[in-house]
Amino acid sequence: MYRTHTCGELRINNAGEQVTLAGWVQRIRKMGGMSFIDLRDRYGITQLVVDDSVSHELNQVAEKLGREYVIQATGVVAERSSKNSKIPTGDVEIKISAMNVLNASLTPPFTIEDESDGGEEIRAKYRYIDLRRNPLKKALELRHKMGQETRKYLDSIGFIEVETPVLIKSTPEGARDFVVPSRMNPGEFYALPQSPQTFKQLLMVAGYDRYFQIVRCFRDEDLRADRQPEFTQIDCEMSFVEREDILNTFEGMIKALFKNVLGREMTEQFPRMSYADAMKYYGSDKPDIRFGMKIAEIKHLVGGKDFAVFDSAEYVAGICVEGAASYTRKQLDEITEWVKRPQVGAKGLVYIRVAEDGIKSSVDKFYTPEDLAKITAEMGAKVGDLILILAGDKKKTQDAMGTLRIEMGNRLGLRRSDHYAPLWVYDFPLLEWDEETQRFYAMHHPFTSPKPEDMEKFYSSNREDIAAVAANAYDFVLNGTEIGGGSIRIHDSAVQKRMFEVLGFTSEEADYKFGFIINAFKFGAPPHGGIAFGFDRFCALFGGQETIRDYIAFPKNNAGRDVMLDAPSHIDESQMDELFLKSTLKKS
Numbered sequence: 001m002y003r004t005h006t007c008g009e010l011r012i013n014n015a016g017e018q019v020t021l022a023g024w025v026q027r028i029r030k031m032g033g034m035s036f037i038d039l040r041d042r043y044g045i046t047q048l049v050v051d052d053s054v055s056h057e058l059n060q061v062a063e064k065l066g067r068e069y070v071i072q073a074t075g076v077v078a079e080r081s082s083k084n085s086k087i088p089t090g091d092v093e094i095k096i097s098a099m100n101v102l103n104a105s106l107t108p109p110f111t112i113e114d115e116s117d118g119g120e121e122i123r124a125k126y127r128y129i130d131l132r133r134n135p136l137k138k139a140l141e142l143r144h145k146m147g148q149e150t151r152k153y154l155d156s157i158g159f160i161e162v163e164t165p166v167l168i169k170s171t172p173e174g175a176r177d178f179v180v181p182s183r184m185n186p187g188e189f190y191a192l193p194q195s196p197q198t199f200k201q202l203l204m205v206a207g208y209d210r211y212f213q214i215v216r217c218f219r220d221e222d223l224r225a226d227r228q229p230e231f232t233q234i235d236c237e238m239s240f241v242e243r244e245d246i247l248n249t250f251e252g253m254i255k256a257l258f259k260n261v262l263g264r265e266m267t268e269q270f271p272r273m274s275y276a277d278a279m280k281y282y283g284s285d286k287p288d289i290r291f292g293m294k295i296a297e298i299k300h301l302v303g304g305k306d307f308a309v310f311d312s313a314e315y316v317a318g319i320c321v322e323g324a325a326s327y328t329r330k331q332l333d334e335i336t337e338w339v340k341r342p343q344v345g346a347k348g349l350v351y352i353r354v355a356e357d358g359i360k361s362s363v364d365k366f367y368t369p370e371d372l373a374k375i376t377a378e379m380g381a382k383v384g385d386l387i388l389i390l391a392g393d394k395k396k397t398q399d400a401m402g403t404l405r406i407e408m409g410n411r412l413g414l415r416r417s418d419h420y421a422p423l424w425v426y427d428f429p430l431l432e433w434d435e436e437t438q439r440f441y442a443m444h445h446p447f448t449s450p451k452p453e454d455m456e457k458f459y460s461s462n463r464e465d466i467a468a469v470a471a472n473a474y475d476f477v478l479n480g481t482e483i484g485g486g487s488i489r490i491h492d493s494a495v496q497k498r499m500f501e502v503l504g505f506t507s508e509e510a511d512y513k514f515g516f517i518i519n520a521f522k523f524g525a526p527p528h529g530g531i532a533f534g535f536d537r538f539c540a541l542f543g544g545q546e547t548i549r550d551y552i553a554f555p556k557n558n559a560g561r562d563v564m565l566d567a568p569s570h571i572d573e574s575q576m577d578e579l580f581l582k583s584t585l586k587k588s
């Protein structure tokens with residue numbers, strides 16, 4: 001038997017027991033004729049004591065140990081004279097009588113501490129060592145718990161987990177597909193699923209009523225920060241439901257996760273907001289409502305005073321930053337530079353400071369103190385507040401305003417990671433017109449239903465009518481991050497065909513790519529809808545972190561590479577031949 005207990009298990013009431021532990025050497029300290037070894041496993045750390053005066057031989061074994069050696073040690077549990085209150089086993093130590101080296105270890109390339117001294121690249125290369133560190137272990141334990149609680153909850157309300165295939169058909173719509181050549185079907189390719197969207201809908205046609213799957217999805221996107229080419233979704237679908245049914249069902253699931261994983265009881269209904277309001281008041285389709293600082297449109301208040309920037313702008317809006325009137329000129333200049341960065345995209349910034357000694361602005365030339373007083377009063381600013389104003393074309397400026405609002409929330413410490421603000425956003429536009437390719441794209445995906453009241457517009461031949469169609473779609477947003485998205489689906493084959501037509505597919509193209517689902521809808525498709533949650537990000541947010549990488553055991557880096565495996569990699573000529581592949585890449 002390798003061990004009688006784990007390294008996280010022994011307490012003072014075990015004193016006097018003979019035990020055997022196995023684990024990794026975290027640290028060795030020598031004092032006088034004694035060696036103190038911190039032995040670590042997944043469950044904790046226990047102190048071992050080797051006393052030279054008891055056994056010289058044992059001490060010689062201890063002498064040879066290095067960090068991360070794997071050992072087995074037997075001894076008696078004793079009360080420690082100097083206790084360590086920081087760890088649960090800190091009241092005891094094991095007085096070792098036998099020790100066995102199970103495996104030696106090279107010196108690890110970085111320290112296995114909560115704060116490691118290793119850089120990102122080296123830790124990624126030795127991921128299996130990095131995973132020994134507590135923060136990563138905790139992250140994976142949290143992920144495990146999230147998965148278990150999700151399954152438990154959905155099972156308890158009648159959902160069944162069904163696995164769907166990973167080798168499917170390429171239907172690029174949204175992101176690019178990862179493709180897999182088929183040896184048995186020369187010249188043909190499978191694609192990896194961007195999501196099991198069509199399969200879950202087919203399961204509804206098949207009558208399965210309530211489906212879910214914790215499932216890997218693949219998207220070949222240019223990696224933006226904190227995206228992974230493969231990621232996990234909690235994917236769900238239900239039959240005979242309307243939007244409210246879906247929101248209520250999954251609000252239940254989210255609340256169960258909060259309660260059972262974080263011990264947080266959430267009793268109130270989650271707030272709900274239309275897409276239009278989200279954009280209007282927060283400049284974002286995923287508002288962070290942990291703080292107010294709502295955007296106010298103020299063109300009507302500031303126009304007509306010969307300030308050309310405002311007069312010529314399509315849109316002028318401001319936020320009232322509470323308590324920020326004390327910002328110095330230097331700080332304001334810095335924020336002005338910040339909003340001009342291409343990522344924010346504003347042309348400039350106007351400020352109004354509501355200070356004890358009066359209202360001061362960067363546009364005093366154009367506005368009388370009375371004008372300014374009116375603006376600040378309408379915006380609800382009090383003494384001590386600062387108003388920041390941007391102007392320009394509506395869409396861009398609204399986005400910039402949203403970005404600035406988040407930035408000010410960060411600067412003022414209003415975005416605390418232990419504060420959770422859930423939100424449902426609904427009624428997104430169905431389609432987006434792309435000038436470059438001169439066609440519509442589905443905002444969500446081509447299976448999302450238009451809102452019934454917009455059906456007439458959906459069949460219109462007028463582009464503007466079509467652009468105005470709202471989707472029966474919704475997102476779940478947590479702390480300004482989109483965690484889930486879904487919709488009520490089209491279940492009528494004629495409407496689905498119309499959707500492909502609107503998206504610019506010929507009838508033949510639509511049949512070639514999506515014939516299977518258009519056909520399935522002819523065999524008694526029930527009304528249905530669903531949602532999918534980004535599981536990795538959900539876990540990260542529950543862990544109070546912004547990055548998902550720590551919540552994935554073996555993630556890829558920003559260039560989509562697994563630096564541990566050194567993948568992707570070239571394959572042999574013979575493998576290429578077998579797959580009927582030829583590379584067009586010039587050998588350098």
Ligand code: ASP
Nearest residue numbers: 195197486487530531532
């Ligand atoms: N399949 C969709 C997605 O991956 C989610 C859904 O509509 O249920 O975004």
